């Protein structure tokens with residue numbers, strides 16, 4: 002390879018910017034110009050990484066919607082006692098129906114005790130109620146303005 006500046010044969014040529022022109026030069030001649038740097042990596046990868054990020058966010062959002070979680074309702078004590086009263090049962094009667102002590106029913110209705118899954122199912126069956134509520138995912142609202150619209154740019158321009 003011939004140096005485009007001094008004409009010397011060189012095994013390794015560098016592309017440098019000399020007075021506005023890109024020249025392939027030998028090692029000695031690189032000092033006469035600015036080394037031409039390859040395009041910055043960030044500039045190339047930024048848009049695609051942003052796209053990837055958006056796609057990840059979409060997937061995350063969909064997953065949240067797919068898995069609406071059912072959790073014990075906060076007002077389960079009230080739900081139990083209301084349903085029991087509607088049935089016309091005492092705590093003792095309800096206890097007998099689901100094979101639990103009256104004290105357990107009492108604790109449930111005062112909120113001193115959280116029913117485990119098994120007990121919850123028994124209560125729901127006996128009282129024909131639901132003790133769970135769906136935990137709705139929090140929907141994050143889009144930020145109003147993430148990019149400037151043309152109108153914004155005009156406004157900014159007018160502020161001079």
Ligand SMILES: [Zn+2]
Pocket residue numbers: 004005006007008009026027028029030
């Ligand atoms: Zn040279």
